Amino acid sequence: MEYWIDIILQFFVFGFAGWCMEVALKYRQYHRFINRGFLTGPICPIYGFGVALITIVVGNLASVESGPIMTFALSLVICGAVEYLTSLVLEKIFHARWWDYSQKPMNLHGRVWIGNLILFGLAGVAIIHVVDPAFFELLGRVSIVVRRAATLALLAILAADFVISFFVLKLVKVGVDSSEADNTEQISLEVRQLLTNRSYFHKRFSDAYPDVIYRTERVQARIAAVKAEAERMHQEAEKRLEARAGKVAASLEPAYMIRADLVGKQDELIAMLYDENSASDDMKRLKAEIDRQKERLESHVLIKRPGGRR
Numbered sequence: 001m002e003y004w005i006d007i008i009l010q011f012f013v014f015g016f017a018g019w020c021m022e023v024a025l026k027y028r029q030y031h032r033f034i035n036r037g038f039l040t041g042p043i044c045p046i047y048g049f050g051v052a053l054i055t056i057v058v059g060n061l062a063s064v065e066s067g068p069i070m071t072f073a074l075s076l077v078i079c080g081a082v083e084y085l086t087s088l089v090l091e092k093i094f095h096a097r098w099w100d101y102s103q104k105p106m107n108l109h110g111r112v113w114i115g116n117l118i119l120f121g122l123a124g125v126a127i128i129h130v131v132d133p134a135f136f137e138l139l140g141r142v143s144i145v146v147r148r149a150a151t152l153a154l155l156a157i158l159a160a161d162f163v164i165s166f167f168v169l170k171l172v173k174v175g176v177d178s179s180e181a182d183n184t185e186q187i188s189l190e191v192r193q194l195l196t197n198r199s200y201f202h203k204r205f206s207d208a209y210p211d212v213i214y215r216t217e218r219v220q221a222r223i224a225a226v227k228a229e230a231e232r233m234h235q236e237a238e239k240r241l242e243a244r245a246g247k248v249a250a251s252l253e254p255a256y257m258i259r260a261d262l263v264g265k266q267d268e269l270i271a272m273l274y275d276e277n278s279a280s281d282d283m284k285r286l287k288a289e290i291d292r293q294k295e296r297l298e299s300h301v302l303i304k305r306p307g308g309r310r
Helices: 001-029 045-060 068-094 112-139 144-178 184-196 200-208 218-253 255-273 281-304
Strands: none
Touching: 001 068, 001 112, 001 144, 045 068, 045 112, 068 112, 068 144
16 A cells, blocks of 8 residues: 555656646746646646656566666657557547647657657656655655655545546537637637636636647548548549640641551552452553652652651
8 A cells, every 4th residue: 555655646746747847848938837737736647647657567577677778668658658648538538639749750640759759768767767766765754644644635636626627628628519610720719718708727728738739520521621622623633634635645746647647548448449450441540640649749748747858
């Protein structure tokens, strides 16, 4: 029991540390205090949960392998999975994405990216091999009665905070689902106006995630329809270009080539039908006239043909 009390206290301590880091980063970005996190209180559960999970997993592997390399790998995988699943679950429940790494290199569906994963691994090594020994040694100096009382009090506060935050997010979900807008920017504006006109808890959440991306079925359907229409237009344009290219190629065929082909076929027909021995005088005169006209045509074509004499 004492072990799990210490793990829960570790969750709260590092959840608070993560909240402080988030506040500092956003202060640097927006130059003002922003109470970050899903909860109203000064805690980001995702950080506390990640650290506690690393401590539990690596602690159970101590008899097998607990060196820095294994710690780095486990921390990278565990924290990456926690961040990915948290993003996925929150988006599925509340139709909004709280962070998006789509513009970052080597990202997975915009939920995690390689830069954060490496930092998770390095932080895990520091926590397991440097911070945790000192943390648990210091915690062991506190009476178990005090630790148990602190744990119960913090869990009660966390539960109340979770309930309040859940209902705030439910209001966000209602605002997103009821919006008639067909783009996330307009939905964000409507939700911000909805939250601003309510209590401190609602306003706090509105400020906590200024870059939140709202995703509704309407927006997703709109994006899919636009992509489908663009693809259809692209295919139709390609077909028109192919048809036009065929017509242009046919129109560019020289007339002398068409005449030569026609004369050649006429010669084949005459050869099939004309017999010098059995032909009448009229047929012979007509054959001679055809040969003479063909020579004239060939001379004319030679003059007009590119590269011929002028």
